[in-house]
Amino acid sequence: MTDDAAADGTAAGDAVSDGTEVADTVPERRLHPVTPLRRAWAPFAVLVGWAVHDPNGTQQRLSGLTATTLLLGSAAVVIGGALYGFLSWWFTHFAVTDTELRIRTGLFFRRTAHIRLDRLQAVDVTRPLLARMAGVAKLKLDVVGAEKKDELAFLGEREAAELRAELLARAAGFAPEEARGVGEAPVRGLLHVQPRTLAFSLLLTGAPWAMLLAATVVPAFLWFATHNVWTVVATALPMLGGAFASSGGRFIKEYDWTVGESPDGIRIDHGLLDKAHETVPPGRVQTVHVVQPLLWRRRGWVRVELDVAGSANSVLVPVAPRELAGDVIGRVLPGVRVPEAADLVRPPARAAWCVPFWWKGYGLAVTDEVFAARHGLFKRRLSLVPHAKVQSVRLSQGPWERFKGVADVRVDTGANKTVTARLRPATEAAALLGAQADRSRTGRREALPDRWMS
Numbered sequence: 001m002t003d004d005a006a007a008d009g010t011a012a013g014d015a016v017s018d019g020t021e022v023a024d025t026v027p028e029r030r031l032h033p034v035t036p037l038r039r040a041w042a043p044f045a046v047l048v049g050w051a052v053h054d055p056n057g058t059q060q061r062l063s064g065l066t067a068t069t070l071l072l073g074s075a076a077v078v079i080g081g082a083l084y085g086f087l088s089w090w091f092t093h094f095a096v097t098d099t100e101l102r103i104r105t106g107l108f109f110r111r112t113a114h115i116r117l118d119r120l121q122a123v124d125v126t127r128p129l130l131a132r133m134a135g136v137a138k139l140k141l142d143v144v145g146a147e148k149k150d151e152l153a154f155l156g157e158r159e160a161a162e163l164r165a166e167l168l169a170r171a172a173g174f175a176p177e178e179a180r181g182v183g184e185a186p187v188r189g190l191l192h193v194q195p196r197t198l199a200f201s202l203l204l205t206g207a208p209w210a211m212l213l214a215a216t217v218v219p220a221f222l223w224f225a226t227h228n229v230w231t232v233v234a235t236a237l238p239m240l241g242g243a244f245a246s247s248g249g250r251f252i253k254e255y256d257w258t259v260g261e262s263p264d265g266i267r268i269d270h271g272l273l274d275k276a277h278e279t280v281p282p283g284r285v286q287t288v289h290v291v292q293p294l295l296w297r298r299r300g301w302v303r304v305e306l307d308v309a310g311s312a313n314s315v316l317v318p319v320a321p322r323e324l325a326g327d328v329i330g331r332v333l334p335g336v337r338v339p340e341a342a343d344l345v346r347p348p349a350r351a352a353w354c355v356p357f358w359w360k361g362y363g364l365a366v367t368d369e370v371f372a373a374r375h376g377l378f379k380r381r382l383s384l385v386p387h388a389k390v391q392s393v394r395l396s397q398g399p400w401e402r403f404k405g406v407a408d409v410r411v412d413t414g415a416n417k418t419v420t421a422r423l424r425p426a427t428e429a430a431a432l433l434g435a436q437a438d439r440s441r442t443g444r445r446e447a448l449p450d451r452w453m454s
Helices: 003-011 042-053 055-063 067-090 129-134 157-171 176-182 195-204 207-226 229-254 294-299 322-332 349-353 399-404 426-446
Strands: 093-096 100-105 111-116 120-127 136-143 150-156 188-192 258-262 265-270 275-280 285-292 301-308 315-321 363-366 370-375 380-386 390-396 406-413 418-425
Touching: 093 157, 111 136, 120 157, 129 136, 136 157, 150 157, 157 176, 188 322, 195 207, 195 229, 195 294, 195 315, 207 229, 229 315, 265 315, 265 322, 285 322, 294 301, 301 322, 315 322, 349 399, 363 426, 370 418, 390 426, 399 406, 406 426, 418 426
Parallel strands: none
Antiparallel strands: 093 100, 100 111, 120 136, 120 275, 136 150, 188 258, 258 265, 265 275, 285 301, 285 380, 301 315, 363 370, 370 380, 390 406, 406 418
């Protein structure tokens, strides 16, 4: 656990002390003994950074050293790295009390992060490839108000699963003596994405093909213009990396995507090399986005993304038929039905003077449950905001829009995001502004509390 993680706990409303608090009777635990290897590479990284910063000077200094000096220096770096990793592990402890998860770190400057259990909204387990080989896992903690996840890395796989279940049970309000025996909540499967479907869908997005075309054309043009091989390589490699990230990288991350429902939220498991076990916190979803690229429409596929308050979890379904994705959305937002294309009302024809051609991609539907706005002509994106999650409503109108009698209605959510219904008739926009404010107040009064297993 780093000092940055402790700072995250502070941002979430948790206290961080200097380690001088009075010790209590709660036993403290250490991370897995393989953890020192996680930090042992730090001295090597410093040397590599120094060498890259001044390659010529590094080469001159190394050429002036004898073999014995190089051997002793290498041994010192290895020993220093091992000692640094060991000490960082030895002085890191954690304990679960009746009300908080306490993490103590630091060799010279002791810091203690106090993460309140009632502020936990998700506890995820990730297993990178090397960690899986060593039989360990990383526990990531989503805390209300924190920008980054706190983490415990690494724990034994069994210990990580048991600690996750205990933390979720404590967050749900179980007594400490009961929480250890609750165990993992049962899961009912909702959706599984086949690898061949995922691979085909990525090819149909068009992004990898565009990146590959650019990685072929641009370096070729630079070669004919400069005849400098280093310029070509420096340009081609980032482009090839971008093409891989937009297709191969997503396939590796979203491989074997499984969505399940449990009492503590929507469970998501995925990953080819690095396995991840995530939870979408119940009641914390602010907006659901239904994305449909142009080439997916014939097959009826959509991608579902989320805006979750205080959480980095952003993908719910990488690809699925629209009907099946709608069923999963109904589990995240109970009672919500995804509006069909026919339910969305386009802007008036005069909006074409404000946004030529693209105005046809905008649409709006307001139901009893959600404010739904669509944008995008080729890649459609339908955003669903539950009325209870709307924090504020605004009307904006530029001079040309005012001349044409149209306006934009913007709703702000608890995830610091904005969904906009563009180019609505001015009278409709003004009426929608007041009506949406009323719906939001009513929705917040009737909304269920955002608690685990409630």
